[in-house]
Amino acid sequence: MHCRSRILASKIDPHLTPSAGGHINCVRNHKERFCTKVWTKQEKKSTMSNNDNESDVEYSETEECGYDDYYNPCNDADNETMNQKKCDPEHFEFECLTVDQVDRLLNELVETLSSRLRLTPSLSKLLLHAHNWALDSVIRMYLEDSSQLLVQSKLKPEKPPVVKTLSKTLVCPICIMMLPKDVFCGIGCSHLFCKGCWNTYLETQVMHGVSTATECMGCSVMATEDFVLPLLATPQLKERYVRHAFSDYVRSHPELRFCPGPNCNIIIRAKENKSKRIVCNSCKTTFCFRCGSDYHAPTDCETIRHWLTKCADDSETANYISAHTKVCPKCQICIEKNGGCNHMQCYGCKHDFCWMCLGDWKTHGSEYYRCSRYEENPNVANESSHARAKEALKKYLHYFERWENHAKSLRLEEQTLQRIRERIQCKVMTGTDGTWIDWQCLLDAAALLARCRYTLQYTYPYAYYMDAGPRKELFEYQQAQLEAEIENLSWKVERAETTDRGDLGIQMDVCEKRRTTLLQDFLES
Amino acid sequence: MAGLPRRIIKETQRLMAEPVPGISAVPDEQNARYFHVVVAGPEGSPFEGGVFKLELFLPEEYPMSAPKVRFMTKIYHPNIDKLGRICLDILKDKWSPALQIRTVLLSIQALLSAPNPDDPLANDVAELWKVNEAEAIRNAREWTRTYAMGNI
Numbered sequence: 001m002h003c004r005s006r007i008l009a010s011k012i013d014p015h016l017t018p019s020a021g022g023h024i025n026c027v028r029n030h031k032e033r034f035c036t037k038v039w040t041k042q043e044k045k046s047t048m049s050n051n052d053n054e055s056d057v058e059y060s061e062t063e064e065c066g067y068d069d070y071y072n073p074c075n076d077a078d079n080e081t082m083n084q085k086k087c088d089p090e091h092f093e094f095e096c097l098t099v100d101q102v103d104r105l106l107n108e109l110v111e112t113l114s115s116r117l118r119l120t121p122s123l124s125k126l127l128l129h130a131h132n133w134a135l136d137s138v139i140r141m142y143l144e145d146s147s148q149l150l151v152q153s154k155l156k157p158e159k160p161p162v163v164k165t166l167s168k169t170l171v172c173p174i175c176i177m178m179l180p181k182d183v184f185c186g187i188g189c190s191h192l193f194c195k196g197c198w199n200t201y202l203e204t205q206v207m208h209g210v211s212t213a214t215e216c217m218g219c220s221v222m223a224t225e226d227f228v229l230p231l232l233a234t235p236q237l238k239e240r241y242v243r244h245a246f247s248d249y250v251r252s253h254p255e256l257r258f259c260p261g262p263n264c265n266i267i268i269r270a271k272e273n274k275s276k277r278i279v280c281n282s283c284k285t286t287f288c289f290r291c292g293s294d295y296h297a298p299t300d301c302e303t304i305r306h307w308l309t310k311c312a313d314d315s316e317t318a319n320y321i322s323a324h325t326k327v328c329p330k331c332q333i334c335i336e337k338n339g340g341c342n343h344m345q346c347y348g349c350k351h352d353f354c355w356m357c358l359g360d361w362k363t364h365g366s367e368y369y370r371c372s373r374y375e376e377n378p379n380v381a382n383e384s385s386h387a388r389a390k391e392a393l394k395k396y397l398h399y400f401e402r403w404e405n406h407a408k409s410l411r412l413e414e415q416t417l418q419r420i421r422e423r424i425q426c427k428v429m430t431g432t433d434g435t436w437i438d439w440q441c442l443l444d445a446a447a448l449l450a451r452c453r454y455t456l457q458y459t460y461p462y463a464y465y466m467d468a469g470p471r472k473e474l475f476e477y478q479q480a481q482l483e484a485e486i487e488n489l490s491w492k493v494e495r496a497e498t499t500d501r502g503d504l505g506i507q508m509d510v511c512e513k514r515r516t517t518l519l520q521d522f523l524e525s
Numbered sequence: 526m527a528g529l530p531r532r533i534i535k536e537t538q539r540l541m542a543e544p545v546p547g548i549s550a551v552p553d554e555q556n557a558r559y560f561h562v563v564v565a566g567p568e569g570s571p572f573e574g575g576v577f578k579l580e581l582f583l584p585e586e587y588p589m590s591a592p593k594v595r596f597m598t599k600i601y602h603p604n605i606d607k608l609g610r611i612c613l614d615i616l617k618d619k620w621s622p623a624l625q626i627r628t629v630l631l632s633i634q635a636l637l638s639a640p641n642p643d644d645p646l647a648n649d650v651a652e653l654w655k656v657n658e659a660e661a662i663r664n665a666r667e668w669t670r671t672y673a674m675g676n677i
Contacts, residue, residue, distance in 0.1 A: 174588055174622045176535040191623070201622055204589040218623040 089519040090297060092276035094289065095269050099246070102256065102267045106249055109135050117142050122224040125249070127153055129212055133253045154215075154222050157189035172197055174217065187227055191218030198231050206237050211244035260292050261285035275301050297455060298522040299462040307461035311400065329358045342487055356402065399464040406457035413450050420446055420493070433497070441501050445493045445508050452486050452511050455519065462522070475522060482514040529557050532588060536626050548630045550581065558583040562594075562630065566673065567638040571665035572600070575673030579609075579633070581626065591620035592629055601661075601668035603642040603651035611636070612646035 097105070106125075114124040116139055130153040131138050141149045150156035171178050172194040184192040193201075197217070205214050214223040225245065232238045250256045254273050259266040261283035268278050268289065275290040277297065287294060291301040299307070327334055330351040335344070342355040352361040424439040459479050466472045489507045496504065537557070540550050547567070553559040562579040566572030578597040584590055594616060596609035604612040615624060615632055645651030654661040 174532065175530065176532045197622065200589050204586065215621075217621050 089516060089523045090277055092272075092274065092278070092289070093270065094276075094278055096259070096266045096281040097256075097269050099265055099267065102250060102269075103246070105269075106133075106253070109133060113138060117146075120224070120226060122226040123155060126155060126212060126222055126224055129249055129252050130154075133249075133255075154220055155224075157219065157221050159190075161186075161188065161190040174201075185227075185231075187216045187221050187223050189216055189219050189221045191216050193217055195231065199233055202228055202231050203233065203237060206232065206241045206244070209244055211241050212248040257289060257292060259283060259285055260287050295454075296458045296461075298519055299458050299465075303465050304458070304461055307464065310396070311403075326355070326358065329353055329360075343491060356405065396464070399460045403457055403460040406453050406460075410450060410453055410457065413446075416494075417443070417446055438501075441504060442493060442496055445489065445504055448508050448512060449486065449489055449493060452482065452489070452515050455515050456482055456486060459518065475518075478514070478518045478521065482511070482518055485511045485514050530587075533557065533583060540626060545627060545630055545634075547634060550626060550630060558587075560626070564630070564634055564637070566669060567634060570638045571662045572602075572637050572669050572673070575600075575669035577637075577673055581629075583626075588622040588624075591616050591624075592626060594629060594633065599668060599672040601650060601665040602637070603640050603645045603647055603654045603661075604636060606647045610646065612644060 106128075109128055110121050110124045113119065113128060113135060114121045117124070119127070127138055127142075127149075128135065131141075138149075147156065151158055168181055169178050170181055170184055170192065172184070174193055174197040177194065179194050183195050185195060185198065186192040201217055202214065202223075205211075211228075212222075214228060215221065216223065225241070228241060229238055232241060247258070250258060250267055255269050255271060257268050257270075257278075259268060259278075259280040259282070261280055264280060264283040264285065266280050266282045268280070270276075270278070270289050273290055275288045275296070277286060277295045278289050279286050288296055288301065291305070293301075293304070296304040328346040328349065328351060330353070331346060331349040333346065333349075335346070343352065343361055344355050345352050353359060354361055420442050424436065424442065427433045427439060428436045456479070459475075459482075463472065463475060463479065466475060485507070489511050492504055492507055537552055544550075547565040548562065550560045550562045553561060560581040560583075562581050564577045564579060566575035566577065576598075577600060580595050580597055582593045584593060594611055596605055596611065598609075599607070600609075606612075611633065613632060613636060615621075615629065640654060642651040642654035650661065650664075653664070
């Protein structure tokens, strides 16, 4: 399988397949670092103005002026905070609760139910657990037909238990021992077993992590904690049962989710079960409330799962093909990118080009940024199945490469931050260019950059699974806009030589607006 | 073996006194927890006429955990793999201490009569069973003739 994909891939673009070891060595010798050249302010300005000259003047004007009205319709200072909720497509109300708080929350529900319906708390607990803690509907169903509800929830046997014998001894069907009647017990169905067998059975269940789902040994009636706990021999077993049961309750409650952070005991509570961003206030893990995996807006839970599985299946091939290196489109020198934005300048021939499409960088200044867009081959339907397979692989690699590129940039974020910190230190120590406080905005910009890159990374699986059409065009247009703005921001962050906060601030604002606009339009509501 | 639980002794006695029709289960002379089992292919199934050898072992935790059962004779069946392992719910998560060796063997006999290709263990067999049942049944007959006749 791998071999076949590899051949297909190398037919698509032989340049991407590093075939000779010499090339790889080349990377070490000629490590072209796009950050090698130190740009002075003047140079930077002249480059910028060059780009401006080429670009449409009207375009930049609408950017500066039209933005606030269009993208920020609720900018009224009075109700800004109130409207923020409506404007921010990522806004999601949730609270981080401790185990005790959740315990109290669940117990309140249990108490309400048990006092309303005069049931034991342990039975109420299992009843609520079986019906996802929907208190009102449980009460309604119970009042309609209590017996049917209990049978359905496997808390009561279908037929009333038969009391068999009047003799003083019974034979336990598990250990086949004849024992006095008073050592026998059961869950309320007709199955009676001796306490010794119950002990061993329940211990086995608890050791296997089974708690709320513990059934009778003879049928499927559920055991309540009132029945289980006294039959567990040691405090350790009891504690284990309670812990497992608590996890089960949290999992069955639609408003609750455990923080997936390692060793984090926080439980998140949110009213709506949506795929929105949660940041745990204790361990700072960011995740999706609905599926618990890494936050993935604008892609939905289902799609991202498909994508990640696909990547896991195909990544070896794709990795091999992109193989971390590309050749300079002008002098063919082999280049490894180890950070920074997509504007590359070749160490050897000084050629400026885009890392993504390997096209001349100059073409990226005007119009809009095109290299996040995948051009569908219109003749694909007429071609053979072999060509279609080739096309499918090419399409996948297109999106995968961009996805992986942003992921890589994000992984390098810690290094970037370190570099920024060192630069700030250096600037402040020499004492010419502002104070430590003046430079803090750079760190904010870096954080924003990371946030934008993250969203952008997750736009590629979304685009991959999108059907061609005007909506996809709009999406890819917005994606390209965001790409372009991020590149600008990345450029500015890496090269900030003065505390020109205005310039940086505008760029940050533009980036964040682009990101929110994209999410506003495409994040499922 | 010292300290053999009363439960195992009673079950063994009953298996010998009232054997299940079409099944024989005899404890090993050295190890009372190890049973030599022979199951006759059920009538009307592609395994009819075949005699299948199985091994059954009662682990230390029995009856709290399920007996371990495995086909020794090769068999063409969607829920039994080439090592003879059986995909049967009561041998896994649906085990209950109230079940017995007898009930397990009856279930295995029933599985031979009614293969379940929707919950497969041997994927290739299950696939064929779903796509072309007639051919799968022919294969099963063929295997029964080759491996399960005249070998005991």
